[in-house]
Amino acid sequence: MIIIDYQSRKPIYEQIVERFELLIASGALDPDSQLPSVRALAMNLSINPNTIQKAYAMLEEEGYIYSVKGKGNYVSRDARLLQRQQQSFYRSMGDLVEKGKLLGVTKEEFVGEAEKFYEGEEEPDD
Amino acid sequence: MIIIDYQSRKPIYEQIVERFELLIASGALDPDSQLPSVRALAMNLSINPNTIQKAYAMLEEEGYIYSVKGKGNYVSRDARLLQRQQQSFYRSMGDLVEKGKLLGVTKEEFVGEAEKFYEGEEEPDD
Amino acid sequence: MIIIDYQSRKPIYEQIVERFELLIASGALDPDSQLPSVRALAMNLSINPNTIQKAYAMLEEEGYIYSVKGKGNYVSRDARLLQRQQQSFYRSMGDLVEKGKLLGVTKEEFVGEAEKFYEGEEEPDD
Amino acid sequence: MIIIDYQSRKPIYEQIVERFELLIASGALDPDSQLPSVRALAMNLSINPNTIQKAYAMLEEEGYIYSVKGKGNYVSRDARLLQRQQQSFYRSMGDLVEKGKLLGVTKEEFVGEAEKFYEGEEEPDD
DNA sequence: GTGGTCTAGACCACA
DNA sequence: GTGGTCTAGACCACA
Numbered sequence: 415m416i417i418i419d420y421q422s423r424k425p426i427y428e429q430i431v432e433r434f435e436l437l438i439a440s441g442a443l444d445p446d447s448q449l450p451s452v453r454a455l456a457m458n459l460s461i462n463p464n465t466i467q468k469a470y471a472m473l474e475e476e477g478y479i480y481s482v483k484g485k486g487n488y489v490s491r492d493a494r495l496l497q498r499q500q501q502s503f504y505r506s507m508g509d510l511v512e513k514g515k516l517l518g519v520t521k522e523e524f525v526g527e528a529e530k531f532y533e534g535e536e537e538p539d540d
Numbered sequence: 541m542i543i544i545d546y547q548s549r550k551p552i553y554e555q556i557v558e559r560f561e562l563l564i565a566s567g568a569l570d571p572d573s574q575l576p577s578v579r580a581l582a583m584n585l586s587i588n589p590n591t592i593q594k595a596y597a598m599l600e601e602e603g604y605i606y607s608v609k610g611k612g613n614y615v616s617r618d619a620r621l622l623q624r625q626q627q628s629f630y631r632s633m634g635d636l637v638e639k640g641k642l643l644g645v646t647k648e649e650f651v652g653e654a655e656k657f658y659e660g661e662e663e664p665d666d
Numbered sequence: 667m668i669i670i671d672y673q674s675r676k677p678i679y680e681q682i683v684e685r686f687e688l689l690i691a692s693g694a695l696d697p698d699s700q701l702p703s704v705r706a707l708a709m710n711l712s713i714n715p716n717t718i719q720k721a722y723a724m725l726e727e728e729g730y731i732y733s734v735k736g737k738g739n740y741v742s743r744d745a746r747l748l749q750r751q752q753q754s755f756y757r758s759m760g761d762l763v764e765k766g767k768l769l770g771v772t773k774e775e776f777v778g779e780a781e782k783f784y785e786g787e788e789e790p791d792d
Numbered sequence: 793m794i795i796i797d798y799q800s801r802k803p804i805y806e807q808i809v810e811r812f813e814l815l816i817a818s819g820a821l822d823p824d825s826q827l828p829s830v831r832a833l834a835m836n837l838s839i840n841p842n843t844i845q846k847a848y849a850m851l852e853e854e855g856y857i858y859s860v861k862g863k864g865n866y867v868s869r870d871a872r873l874l875q876r877q878q879q880s881f882y883r884s885m886g887d888l889v890e891k892g893k894l895l896g897v898t899k900e901e902f903v904g905e906a907e908k909f910y911e912g913e914e915e916p917d918d
Numbered sequence: 919g920t921g922g923t924c925t926a927g928a929c930c931a932c933a
Numbered sequence: 934g935t936g937g938t939c940t941a942g943a944c945c946a947c948a
Contacts, residue, residue: 425938440642452921462940467922475853480673484920484947500643503636504653510632511657516566517626521658525651527630531637532647547858551932588933677947692894714948752895756905758888762881763909768818769878773910777903779882783889784899803923830936840925845937862932862935 415450418459426461430469431476438478438489439499445491449479452487544585552587556595564604564615565625571617575605578613670711678713682721690730690741691751697743701731704739796837804839808847809854816856816867817877823869827857830865 416433418426437443449455452470456463470487473479478495481487514524542559544552563569575581578596582589596613599605604621607613640650668685670678689695701707704722708715722739725731730747733739766776794811796804815821827833830848834841848865851857856873859865892902 427938436639436642440644442642451919453919464941465939468938470921472853475850481675481921482672482948483675483677483922486920496643500645503639503643503645506636506639507650507653508657510629510636511654513562513629513632515658516562516568517622517629518566519626519629521655524633524654524658527633528637528650528654529647531634532641532650546860549859549861551861553932591933594932679947688891688894692896694894717948720947748895752897755888755891755895755897758891759902759905760909762884762888763906765814765881765884767910768814768820769874769881770818771878771881773907776885776906776910779885780889780902780906781899783886784893784902805923829934831934841936842926843924846923848936859936860933861937864935 416455416459418461427465427469427472430466431472434469434473435476435478435495435499439496441496443489445489447489449487449489542581542585544587553591553595553598556592557598560595560599561602561604561621561625565622567622569615571615573615575613575615668707668711670713679717679721679724682718683724686721686725687728687730687747687751691748693748695741697741699741701739701741794833794837796839805843805847805850808844809850812847812851813854813856813873813877817874819874821867823867825867827865827867 415437416430418429420426422429434443434449443449449470450458452463452466456466459466470479470481474481474487477490477492479487480490511524541563542556544555546552548555560569560575569575575596576584578589578592582592585592596605596607600607600613603616603618605613606616637650667689668682670681672678674681686695686701695701701722702710704715704718708718711718722731722733726733726739729742729744731739732742763776793815794808796807798804800807812821812827821827827848828836830841830844834844837844848857848859852859852865855868855870857865858868889902
């Protein structure tokens with residue numbers, strides 16, 4: 415469920431945070447369902463429990479999960495999380511378009527490539 | 541020409557590198573034209589000369605600029621730089637599309653928004 | 667009678683203790699009246715009986731309740747409990763005022779808002 | 793500037809966070825002024841640098857400070873921080889009023905005591 | 919068993 | 934010198 419790129423310049427805890435943000439905002443994880451325990455996930459990924467702890471603390475601070483003492487961490491029930499992710503998504507798109515303009519990518523090229531990306535993945539047949 | 545966001549989490553030297561990469565790949569800086577001297581730019585942005593040094597070293601290593609001992613740093617003449625930037629650009633687009641799918645953004649929404657971003661900005665009146 | 671906020675950062679047993687403290691000190695629970703049994707309350711709130719046990723033990727230690735072996739837990743008859751709560755109440759008020767001063771809240775603003783809070787709520791129509 | 797109560801149930805890093813929140817929101821610390829370095833403050837309070845780090849990370853996440861890599865942590869310039877603190881302040885007041893009502897504290901008593909607290913501190917003479 | 923806090927200490931990136 | 938990440942390990946509170 416969580417994949418870590420140990421070569422990445424992005425810190426481990428951040429990779430975990432971003433992964434869970436997506437899983438939660440997209441609905442892949444149901445509200446009030448329990449996250450893997452700190453120790454279990456640490457073992458699983460063979461990293462230090464403190465690092466997981468840090469990631470979970472961050473997710474709680476951001477409202478993605480809530481923690482129940484002595485029981486575990488649970489997915490928050492908050493519709494605004496999806497909105498928030500989408501907003502950040504469109505902001506990234508804006509940045510990308512700006513970069514594209516600088517590099518001489520036309521609107522048509524941009525849209526054409528994007529459509530290919532959209533289609534390419536889902537049905538690898540035909 | 542170079543704008544630094546001092547509050548950004550992105551290191552200063554990296555901001556400088558990326559900015560020059562774009563300026564050079566897009567042709568905004570002509571091949572063989574001279575870059576501002578390390579000291580001048582450091583003074584101008586009021587940051588540590590070592591930071592500029594590091595950015596220039598990186599740009600040289602990547603082939604964006606070449607340095608002439610005792611004279612200064614100059615823009616490389618290399619058509620592949622634009623290609624390289626565009627490739628990285630399309631890779632980013634692919635990542636963005638993946639994220640969009642997870643967040644339930646449809647192809648139509650994606651394309652629609654992208655077009656808005658393309659049109660929205662002030663076009664240099666001709 | 668007892669409401670638990672499972673998402674609160676405050677431990678469950680503590681929420682239970684504080685709730686009973688108020689109910690008893692305010693006279694909402696009569697002296698010598700019986701508290702719900704540990705098991706019943708645990709079932710009712712669907713939490714671990716150990717947690718209720720711990721809360722009751724704490725209330726007994728503080729003198730709010732007394733326990734009769736084999737029978738159950740009962741509300742203490744002790745006028746000083748109200749005083750104690752009120753003292754702690756005024757201490758909190760002192761802390762709040764200090765904080766208000768730091769934040770630039772004037773005495774007039776403080777009093778004005780407090781009066782609004784006092785009036786705002788539904789008063790048990792008489 | 794920062795005082796730690798080592799007996800408190802409140803974690804050290806949280807005490808540090810709350811103290812800086814007040815100092816910053818109240819304007820006692822000027823925007824863009826530098827906070828003590830992680831190591832210096834750690835030494836000063838004789839606690840582990842990791843604990844200070846944690847507090848600073850939290851303050852950054854909340855927008856009270858920003859961190860410049862290799863240079864230090866600085867106070868944010870954001871007027872909404874004061875508002876945010878005041879909102880939380882009035883929420884606390886609301887809770888306190890509710891408690892007061894339960895304990896039989898009348899509006900007049902509440903206001904009277906609050907005024908005493910407001911006056912008591914400033915001029916210890918007269 | 920669950921999360922949370924803290925220390926000690928190493929090591930890296932950045933300016 | 935500055936912050937940031939991570940590990941190892943202890944110890945506590947809670948359910």
